[in-house]
Amino acid sequence: MTTHALVLATKNRGKIEELRALLRGLDIQVLGLGDVIQRPFDVVEDGATFEANALKKARAVAAATTMLTLADDSGLEVDVLGGAPGVRSARYAAEKATDAQNNDALVAALMAHATVGGRGPYKARFRCVLALVDPFVKNGEPFVVDGTCEGTITTQPRGTNGFGYDPLFVASGSEKTMAELSDDEKNRISHRAQAFAKMRLVIEKVLAERDEAIRKVCG
Numbered sequence: 001m002t003t004h005a006l007v008l009a010t011k012n013r014g015k016i017e018e019l020r021a022l023l024r025g026l027d028i029q030v031l032g033l034g035d036v037i038q039r040p041f042d043v044v045e046d047g048a049t050f051e052a053n054a055l056k057k058a059r060a061v062a063a064a065t066t067m068l069t070l071a072d073d074s075g076l077e078v079d080v081l082g083g084a085p086g087v088r089s090a091r092y093a094a095e096k097a098t099d100a101q102n103n104d105a106l107v108a109a110l111m112a113h114a115t116v117g118g119r120g121p122y123k124a125r126f127r128c129v130l131a132l133v134d135p136f137v138k139n140g141e142p143f144v145v146d147g148t149c150e151g152t153i154t155t156q157p158r159g160t161n162g163f164g165y166d167p168l169f170v171a172s173g174s175e176k177t178m179a180e181l182s183d184d185e186k187n188r189i190s191h192r193a194q195a196f197a198k199m200r201l202v203i204e205k206v207l208a209e210r211d212e213a214i215r216k217v218c219g
């Protein structure tokens with residue numbers, strides 16, 4: 001029986017842990033960037049959409065590794081901020097900002113909004129686009145899926161689980177922030193889980209096709 005492998009085109013530890021948990025149960029070995037590329041490797045995320053950035057990351061890593069590659073581009077959209085931080089979520093406070101700095105910048109932006117009469121609840125959503133690139137599919141198109149998790153932003157951070165804006169995000173139907181949920185609870189409702197539910201079928205199909213191709217060549 002063949003063991004397939006897939007590389008995750010992300011440097012974000014939080015995403016890696018969540019994607020590994022979501023991929024559990026598939027007959028596939030999951031590798032990180034550091035397992036397959038032993039040199040500095042940066043992809044400039046200058047796309048105008050999550051989709052453009054996810055595709056750019058997936059294509060760059062697939063080209064560098066020749067491996068089946070899964071990339072994630074994701075972020076938070078806050079309605080009263082016109083959809084910001086959006087594609088700039090990782091660098092909302094500054095280039096190379098920490099999660100804490102981004103959270104502080106988001107609270108500051110909402111406080112500034114409050115001083116001109118705006119008030120909560122601040123409707124928001126997490127969005128995730130996953131792109132899968134198989135560099136050996138002839139004339140192949142990448143597979144792209146998306147997922148959304150609706151909620152509101154609280155200006156009082158709570159919880160220590162998860163990553164990014166999780167301490168400020170309360171999913172619809174929940175009282176807790178994402179950072180107060182267990183890993184399993186977050187992985188049942190998150191934007192990443194919603195996207196992965198669609199991607200899972202695609203990965204299963206790719207693996208079945210590879211099994212078939214391997215059987216033909218290797219018996």
Ligand SMILES: O=P(O)(O)OP(=O)(O)OP(=O)(O)OC[C@H]1O[C@@H](n2cnc3c(O)ncnc32)[C@H](O)[C@@H]1O
Pocket residue numbers: 009010011012015045072073074075076089090102126162163164165166178190192
């Ligand atoms: O590009 P890679 O290497 O994958 O890692 P990154 O952290 O730069 O990832 P993005 O460019 O996709 O930016 C996503 C940002 O959106 C936020 N974000 C995405 N998913 C999140 C989640 O599940 N919980 C909290 N914040 C999240 C968080 O601040 C991330 O840094």
Ligand SMILES: [Mg+2]
Pocket residue numbers: 045090
């Ligand atoms: Mg990034």
